[in-house]
Amino acid sequence: MxxxxxxxxxxxxxxxxxxxxxxxxxxxxxxxxxxxxxxxxxxxxxxxxxxxxxxxxxxxxxxAPVKAQEPGQGASGAGGKSPLQQWADQLAGPLDIPATALIGYANGELTLRGEDPSCHLSWVTLAGVGSAASNHGRGGENLLGLSAAQAKKYGATPDSPSVAAGRALCAGGTDLGAGAGWWKAIAAYHPGSESELFRQRVLGMAQLYATLSLDPSRxxxxxxxxxxxxxxxxxxxxxxxxxxxxxxxxxxxxxxxxxxxxxxxxxxxxxxxxxxxxxxxxxxxxxxxxxxxxxxxxxxxxxxxxxxxxxxxxxxxxxxxxxxxxxxxxxxxxxxxxxxxxxxx
The missing domain is CATH 3.90.1720.10 (endopeptidase domain like (from Nostoc punctiforme))
Structure with a gap:
């Protein structure tokens, strides 16, 4: 073929x-x-x-990107920081992703686990989208490149664009844990003349983030x-x-x-x-x-x-x-x- x-x-x-x-x-x-x-x-x-x-x-x-380090979960410890905040602080530097954006990507995964567990959305996919769409919102850009129609349909708010992006990616019963589903979902999320380049950039950065999350010392x-x-x-x-x-x-x-x-x-x-x-x-x-x-x-x-x-x-x-x-x-x-x-x- x-x-x-x-x-x-x-x-x-x-x-x-x-x-x-x-x-x-x-x-x-x-x-x-x-x-x-x-x-x-x-x-x-x-x-x-x-x-x-x-x-x-x-x-x-x-x-599809390989499995990454799990986001931290649970109540805050004695130091006042939640496991999720500690997780983001640990990875923000090595991944070159602002900790606030990283927490947002993790919250997108954690929310979709409850809403649509069969989708298997990973935070590294959202991070790859954030990198390709806006360099993680640096300079005030639309963090995940959501269109106005997507934002309205999937309930985007300034505090939860990753949840809306996750819903858009998981729409229609998509399984992002499988390569074919992942690839089609990214294409549908960002259609148009640059869709192929966008998909490649998302895949490349998501794979890099997954690898580094498992060994940030590299x-x-x-x-x-x-x-x-x-x-x-x-x-x-x-x-x-x-x-x-x-x-x-x-x-x-x-x-x-x-x-x-x-x-x-x-x-x-x-x-x-x-x-x-x-x-x-x-x-x-x-x-x-x-x-x-x-x-x-x-x-x-x-x-x-x-x-x-x-x-x-x-x-x-x-x-x-x-x-x-x-x-x-x-x-x-x-x-x-x-x-x-x-x-x-």
Whole structure:
């Protein structure tokens, strides 16, 4: 099964990207060829991939963010702070979410647990929506991007936009614990020309928040800083040899993105996918990659032709190929030429 490309545009806050196709297909099998254009290299052109080798995966399979740390509940302790406030204070810094917004997202989950337990709404989904819609309300924006019609229908108040957003996401008997339901709910919540980009941004940030909530001590590490940078580039175009807007290009190619991501965290990488593969410690094949690892495609014996940055839960951020935008894909699909993962830091 192949996926149907769609088109969408990156807004002004994302540096004015023109419309580009996004491979947004939700599939249970199948893949598309990706990144067949050779990377730029300071040396003569690298060897081609082995005959008959497939390219890296270029689909996003059905996915929903993984389980996150539970919000605190119960009565206030001797110090006067409720478990929920303590929970928010613990995670606000590592997640870079204001504690008041974080409490709101948690209250949205806790309220919907009672109203609609079969929906399985998680606070990280609301936090992903809040990040994509308004950067968590910083600057006075509409926290969760609720339309006037949504706000009226689902009973939004200044003190409970997360509850209304949760009701909107759970409408119609949706199960947000399943990938297909989650993906459709986010699309229905934010329809329009930028719906695909919005969904990718929500998924990426929700996954990041879920991972960090379980291990907040990692928040300041280079791998997390690199992942945040890469997520910030979602929607920019693939540009052969591109090193990004700061270097005068509209976007990135695959290894340009991974290099810039780690440059932002103070870790220098070589420029091409093949040289990155050979320069960093490899993750044992028996271990799943972790957040910030680089995932590679090609033949270790001849040439690595593609690289992405692992996000967790089977997902990577990558610049796929000409005509596509930087986006989240499933990192390993049956029949691809996945060559393994490396850990820059």
């Amino acid at each position: 192949t996926t149907k490309p769609t088109s969408w545009a990156r807004g002004a806050a994302l540096r004015g990207l023109v419309a580009l196709p996004l491979v947004a297909g939700l599939v249970t099998a199948g893949w598309l060829l990706a990144d067949r254009t050779p990377e730029p290299a300071p040396a003569p052109a690298p060897l081609p991939a082995a005959a008959g080798a497939a390219s890296g995966p270029s689909v996003l399979e059905v996915s 928040a300041g590490t280079p791998s997390v800083q690199a992942a945040r940078f890469a997520l910030g580039q979602l929607g920019l175009p693939y540009v052969w040899g591109g090193n990004g807007p700061d270097a005068g290009a509209a976007g990135f190619d695959c290894s340009g993105l991974t290099k810039a991501s780690y440059d932002s965290a103070g870790v220098a990488l070589p420029r091409t996918a093949d040289s990155q593969f050979r320069a960093i410690p490899q993750v044992p094949p028996s271990q799943e990659p972790r957040l910030g690892d680089l995932v590679f495609y090609g033949s270790p014996a001849t040439r690595i032709h593609h690289v992405g940055l692992y996000l967790g839960n089977g997902l990577m951020i990558n610049a796929p190929t000409e005509g596509q935008a930087i986006q989240i894909h499933t990192y390993h699909s049956k029949g691809d030429d996945y060559a393994g993962a490396g850990r820059p830091a």
